[in-house]
Amino acid sequence: MGDVIVVGGGIVGLTTAVRLQERGARVTVFTADPPERLVSTVAAAVWYPTHTDADPRVLRWAATTYEEFRRQAADGVPGVLLRRTRMFQRQAADGLPWWAEAAGDVQAVDAPAPYVRELRFVAPLAETATYLDWLGDRLVAGGGQVVRRRVESLDALFAEAPVVVNAAGLAAGALCGDPTVLPVRGQVVLVANPGLDVSVRDEDDPEGITYVHPRSRDVVLGGTFEPGRADLDPDPAARAGILRRAVALVPELAVAPVLGERIGLRPARQGGPRVEAERRDGGLLVHAYGHAGAGMTLSWGSADEVCDLVAGG
Numbered sequence: 001m002g003d004v005i006v007v008g009g010g011i012v013g014l015t016t017a018v019r020l021q022e023r024g025a026r027v028t029v030f031t032a033d034p035p036e037r038l039v040s041t042v043a044a045a046v047w048y049p050t051h052t053d054a055d056p057r058v059l060r061w062a063a064t065t066y067e068e069f070r071r072q073a074a075d076g077v078p079g080v081l082l083r084r085t086r087m088f089q090r091q092a093a094d095g096l097p098w099w100a101e102a103a104g105d106v107q108a109v110d111a112p113a114p115y116v117r118e119l120r121f122v123a124p125l126a127e128t129a130t131y132l133d134w135l136g137d138r139l140v141a142g143g144g145q146v147v148r149r150r151v152e153s154l155d156a157l158f159a160e161a162p163v164v165v166n167a168a169g170l171a172a173g174a175l176c177g178d179p180t181v182l183p184v185r186g187q188v189v190l191v192a193n194p195g196l197d198v199s200v201r202d203e204d205d206p207e208g209i210t211y212v213h214p215r216s217r218d219v220v221l222g223g224t225f226e227p228g229r230a231d232l233d234p235d236p237a238a239r240a241g242i243l244r245r246a247v248a249l250v251p252e253l254a255v256a257p258v259l260g261e262r263i264g265l266r267p268a269r270q271g272g273p274r275v276e277a278e279r280r281d282g283g284l285l286v287h288a289y290g291h292a293g294a295g296m297t298l299s300w301g302s303a304d305e306v307c308d309l310v311a312g313g
Contacts, residue, residue, distance in 0.1 A: 002161075002162055002163065003025070003027075003028075003160075004020050004025045004027050004028075004165060005030060005161040005163070005164050006164075006165040007029075007030050007165065007166055007167060007172075008029070008030075008165075008167035008169055008289075009029050009031025009132075009136075010167070010169050011043075011128065011131075011295050011296055011299050012167045012288055012291055012295050012302060012303075013029060013165075013167035013168070013169075013288075014132060014136060014139065015299040015300055015302075015303045016167055016288055016307075017135075017139050018303070019307050020165075020306070020307055021139060021142045021144050022142075023307050025163075026143065027139065028146075028160075029136075029144070029146045029147065030150075030157075031147070031149070032151070032171070041128050041129055041132065042128075042188070042262040042263065042264030043186075043264065043266075043295065043296065044222060045125060045127070046126075046213050046296070047062075047065065047069060047296065048085075048201070048297060049062050049099045049294045049298070050203070050292075050293045051292060051294070052272065052292070052294045052297075053272060054098035054099075055272060057275075058272065059098065061298040061301025061302050061304075061305065062099055062102040062103075062294075062297055063101070063102035063301065064304055065299055065300040065301045066124065068300040069300070070082070070104075072124075077131075077134060078130050078131065078133075078134045079129070079130030079133075080124060080125070080126055081124070081125045081216065082124055083122070083123050083197065083199040083213070083214065084122055084197070084199070085120065085122065085123045085199040085201065086119075086120055086198060086201070087119040087120075087121075087202075087203075088111055088115040088117075088118050088200070088249075089111075089115060089118070090114055090115055090116060090202075090205075093117075096119070097119075100121075103122075103123070104122060105122075106119055107120045107121070108120075115202075125199070125213060125215065126296050153175075154175050154280075154285060155281075158281075158282025158283040162282075162283040162284065163283055163310055163313065164284070164285050165285075165306060165310075166287045166289060167288040167289060169289060170265055170267040172267065172289035173269070173289070173290075178269070180271060180290075181267065181268070181269050181290060183227075184225060184226060184228075184266040184268045185224065185225075185226040185230065185231070185263065185264075185265055186222070186223055186224055186226075186264050186293065187222070187223060187224045187234070187235060187238050187239065187242070187261065188220050188222040188223050188242070188262050189220075189221040189222075189239055189261045190219070190220060191221060191259055192218060192257045192259060193214050193215065193216070193217055193218055193219050193256070194219075194252050194253065196214035196250065196252060196253075199211070200212045200250055202245075207241060207245055208223075208224060208238075208242070209222065209223055210249055211223060212246050212249060212250045218259055219253065219256065221242050221246040221253070222242060225293070227268065232264075234263060235263075266295075267292065267295075268290060268292035269290025269292070273288075273289070273292075273294075274287045274289055274290045275287060275309075277309040277310075277312075277313055284313040286306050286309050286310060286313070288306050
């Protein structure tokens with residue numbers, strides 16, 4: 001495949017870099033920020049195509065990613081867990097949701113009011129700080145590089161490599177002149193894990209989306225989904241609401257000490273993720289951005305498509 005530069009060191013960028021390397025490319029990742037400042041590190045990173053419209057490509061990416069994370073969990077990859085999931089729904093629906101065929105065995109059971117049913121399935125979860133380190137180490141061990149460097153022009157990179165992958169998250173739109181990219185602010189609260197090992201969701205709560213995702217040492221409580229809001233200042237009212245809704249959903253959390261909170265900007269795009277190639281004068285540019293809050297959920301499937309685009313470029 002030759003030399004490839006991947007712009008972006010989040011979960012989409014690093015996953016894509018690893019896949020390209022596996023297919024024979026010599027890969028360098030440019031990342032403007034250290035891992036602790038990436039939105040991928042803030043994310044709960046639980047498999048579920050949240051706020052993602054039904055689309056055959058997205059379904060394919062989600063299914064591929066689900067199976068890859070199941071394999072990684074079985075292989076003991078650091079930071080990858082499997083969590084039984086209970087997803088409460090407040091609105092009646094015919095049949096299972098569009099994403100269910102990508103999630104293995106999804107069962108629908110009756111649920112008490114105010115819910116109409118509960119979906120049960122097993123969802124992979126990535127503890128992102130640990131998992132991003134593993135991805136980076138895997139890339140470097142295979143001969144790749146991760147370089148701290150802020151990119152101002154994608155075209156300028158063709159002087160260094162014939163293929164450039166634009167996986168820069170929220171910055172990707174400015175780099176390629178796409179005005180449909182927008183931030184979606186998310187706030188979560190972290191509490192000590194009182195012994196929970198089941199994820200619980202209520203995305204239709206009229207007071208705000210609610211989720212409880214237990215990791216090995218803490219629990220991620222969420223959340224907020226605010227399109228167009230780009231500040232990173234903690235919102236005390238949002239924090240109190242998250243805690244109140246989470247405890248109502250999982251009463252065991254009432255005694256869990258609060259460890260902190262995180263705010264991040266999901267890299268969304270009107271019309272959904274953009275994964276496509278375009279031939280520029282200097283070389284091949286492949287876009288992989290706009291995954292919003294489903295970056296982890298679509299990461300490996302999206303990476304496979306990028307590899308196919310590079311190979312066919």
